[in-house]
Amino acid sequence: MAVHTINFEPDDRYNAFLKVCAKPSHGEGKLVGIAIAVKDNISTQGIETTCASKILKGYVPPYDAHAVGLIKNAGAAVAGKTNMDEFGMGTSTENSAFGPTLNPRDTGRVPGGSSGGSAAVVAAGMVRMALGTDTGGSIRCPAAFCGIVGLKPTYGRVSRYGLIAYANSLETIGPMATNVADVSLLMSVIAGHDRKDTTSHDKPYDHTPSGDINGLRIGVPEEYFGKGVDPEVAAVVRRAIGRLEDLGASTVPCSIPSMEYALAAYYVICTSEASSNLARFDGVRYGPAADTRKSWHAAYQDVRKQGFGPEVRRRIMLGTFALSSGYYGKYYAKAQIARENVRKDFARLFQDVDVLCGPTMPMIAFKLGEKSDPLSMYLSDILTVPVNLAGIPAISVPCGKVQGMPVGLQVMGRPFEDERVIDVAYAYEQAVKP
């Protein structure tokens, strides 16, 4: 295969890249010569991969994530690694050990998170496409806050092999770009079966977006427009849904009762999985070295105290608590039942409607430093986490502005109907195209 290089010298004024590959090479294929940025929790052979954490400083993966191998095989050039909330734990990209990323639309505001770096490099025009990951909204939130398109694929459709695990039952790799056609193109490359991921399904994606949504039935869940949602954001999204009606879709009011406890269930499950997944960071196999003269626990604790940031330590402890003797039944077991109830609520609604629509985020991008207490940050994930609990696909597409800042329309679909949410987003995008 012919190997070429491109010159890549982005003007990164937003601290969006953790690492830039100045002369990345590429081969031939349907992504030929396209510079693609990769979130820093996705393994890249020979390129430092830190998850924006001090505990992985200097870690150079000996292999590529499956999705990275696929984009390289399709001719893409890996342009660099993007900033994120440490291990994906956050909604603003402020929890990075290497400083926050700024929102290119307003540098006084956060880009959203945790894939804030990937969203910012796309929004600022530094790259055409990026890979992000979405555990509880980490692709859709920054897509909404930065005014780009981001798809959270159905769980199992894109291999997680080489994605450094945080909450493995919830998270997935997905495509981000300025427009729906590019998101669809990148999805067509990264989707498909991988035997190295035991949760992988054999569902390739080979789809050309279509703007024909005549006859489509759209469910509009009242919870997505209720308490805690900025009325101005809600109004912009309602107008966007009106545009979809103009294109021949019909809307049905509906309700997702399990949303009452979906966010709590999400945080119990993701922190529990984090406490287990992040046990591997002990300074032995990778990262800053443990002091081998000390006892096991003392050496471990030194490395983890210095290597993990406050939010990561908080979540590991919360998860340890939720799984500990005496609390497992009250928290973890209940959260799993809640998760099944969320899945059943979606399944019931999808008997009557084809997709669900609502805002991606309950507010526009907040100011840097605005949300200083952890719980208030968690609450901003209320509209994105139900999708991860149910494993269904969802896309965020820009649908207007409030106070000059972008608002995202979220379209959620049945499992493995990623094509349909792409089509709805595409129909909207084409209809409002100037």
Next chain:
Amino acid sequence: MVTEKDVEHIGELADIGIDTAELATFTGQFNAIVEYFDVLDRVQGDDAVTRDLYNVLRDDVVEPSLSQDEATRNAGAREDGFIKAPRVM
């Protein structure tokens, strides 16, 4: 109600290395979050999570993998091609 003693204990279980000076902050945040988690008391039903894939395994045969050098290259301490770890005993 989560106490500072509880947080200290959890910190030990998780090997997170917690300072006495941090205990008050973490405990306060824990209480706010755990109080929010109490909404799970209202969850009805007892259905287990539905899974559509079970025990995805491959045949137990040797396949190509990383070399010893590649697999140990990121370790902080190595000796004779092995990873050196703190003493357990």
